[in-house]
Amino acid sequence: MADSLPTTARLLLVDDEENILRSLQRILRKEPYELETATSGEAALSMMEEQKFDLVISDARMPGMDGPTLLARIKKKWPYCIRILLTGYADVTSTIRAINEGQIYRYISKPWDDEELKLIVRQALAFQFSERRRLALEKLTRKQNKELKALNANLENKVLARTEELKETADMLEAAYTELKQSYVTTTEVFSNLIAKRLPIHKQPNPLVITMVKAFAEYHNLDEDLSRDLSMAAALYNLGKLGWPDELFFAPSDLLSRDQRLEYLKYPVNGEQLLMSLEPLKETARIIRHHQEKWNGYGVPERLQGQDIPYGSRVLRLAVDFIELQYGLILERKVSRDNTLKLIRRYKDRLYDPEIADQFLEVCIEVAPDVEHDDPEILVLDTLRVKPGMVLAKNLYAASGMLLLNEGKELTAPLIDKLASFEKGEPDGYRYTLYVHRPDDEETENKS
Known part of the structure; x- marks a missing residue:
């Protein structure tokens, strides 16, 4: 089976x-x-x-x-x-x-x-599979009972049969336990989808956070238990937000009022408390509780510092920030993929474990998603590659968050030169990422 x-x-x-x-x-x-x-x-x-x-x-x-x-x-x-x-x-x-x-x-x-x-359809097939397993187990049980009765005439055979039965039972329990652990992973991802329903379709971070922690675990060969706990924590990390009102749920965390901020800081602990009664999720709950701790000791809920922060929490913090920054759930503006990676490098010895941050950035080279760019009709360019006549598809912001150019603005040669000049004055090597509509002549050239 x-x-x-x-x-x-x-x-x-x-x-x-x-x-x-x-x-x-x-x-x-x-x-x-x-x-x-x-x-x-x-x-x-x-x-x-x-x-x-x-x-x-x-x-x-x-x-x-x-x-x-x-x-x-x-x-x-x-x-x-x-x-x-x-x-x-x-x-x-x-x-x-x-x-x-x-x-x-x-x-x-x-x-x-x-x-x-x-x-x-998925539930129906899962039910069918469970029924088939149940019938198979019943058939196996009847077969074993029949064999056991035949062996009762001889004590030696009875002992041997009992030993074999215990072995088979142990194997079945081990298989059932393995299946149960996998079922918990599947169930957490189902709950993750329910949590995501509170947010618009273009601002649902859980699936991508799950993708990032799984990629990290595979890339760095984390052990099976830690990988499973991390995956479940990624699916449920914002479980503690479910009771929030919409205005708190949708607002970027840096725009919250004082009272909203106090409520926001409680969500990791609230999430842990909701999972406390589930013994198989004990370590998952611990990862969630501490995933907003900071490497420098100024995080929540316990102001843990450095290696005192659970390893899984340090990994989850990186994945959550990487996705939520791009979705505009942390800052007032959405941050491009490239600038998000730069922010992680910049703060890797304050917010993040420096060693794990470097490992995370290695993974990002291969699998990190750009949540802003999923339209083939939009080009993502830097200031060196944009051309006069191109039209912005998204607002362009400076590193400070100041709006530089509105969506729909047509770029001219003097405007491109001015952007390049502004870019040179940005701190920490910040670079502008421009989203522009694909020019008609390029579409024609590609099709030909």
Whole structure:
């Protein structure tokens, strides 16, 4: 038996409307599934005879054989295939019939929510996997009991059988424990998605913070337990913010009022307290508690200094600051990827562990994301590469935060020269990053 959830599954999508099938395929195409389609109940049954499917999604209303009839026949002949019904709000009768006769896992009302549909499919497959494991374990238990009864006639055989049983039980417990630990990681990432819902889609840091700590752990060969604890801490580091009002949740931390600042500084401890009752998350909670400590001893909640700060907390602080600076969740302005890296270098002996900061910067060369730049129609240039006639796609700020040029400003040769002159006077080698619309002539040249 496998010790982890399956990496793929075979799904059959059934609907007489091609546009619905295409929509379902689009939603599920990035999931680890093999997708097949059928435009009628009869065609679906024919495919079921020839191929094995883990899950079937069927529309309720179709010419000829309708969805409830199809799912009832699948239940009778392939009872372990998960069945989901797509139904309109008015299809109460067919939905009840599908529940009673087809014993469906879920029904999904049209129009559906894409993310909810994907989550339902994942949950259905996880349920199916658990059921298969349970049945396999029951089968194994029955087999072992039968063998044990046969060996009871002989004491020596009985002792040997008992020894073997204990070994198998220990192996099963070890496998179950490994699976449980992985389940905690998966669960924390699910909760991370719920936390992210409080923020706009373009300001959700948790997924990228998770990516950064996993990349760091892999790059520097951290041990399995620490890597797992770090990953879960990255998923849940802002759990303590869930009770905040929107104005506090959305505001950059350097713009908070005195009272808001006091509330802000409590969030690492609040997050730890929410996890205290979960023994497997004990070390994760400790990492979260101290991830706002500073290397120089002026952080929260305990003003720990240097090596007294837990190692995982020092790594998490770097990942959180790297992503949140780019998202504009720390400073009033968003900081470009390159300038974020410069800020980490600048403060690596005050805010961050210098050694870990250098290791983190090594990782950033390969995998660090630029959260601002995901549009192929926007170029990211420095002052040496911009040309007259280019138009700014984003506001340009000086190192002090002062607005230099507005989005939509067309660059001229004298303006570019003036920017280069201002840049030379910026502290600590600060360099301007300009986001400009790709010129039409460049698009034409690239296409040709």
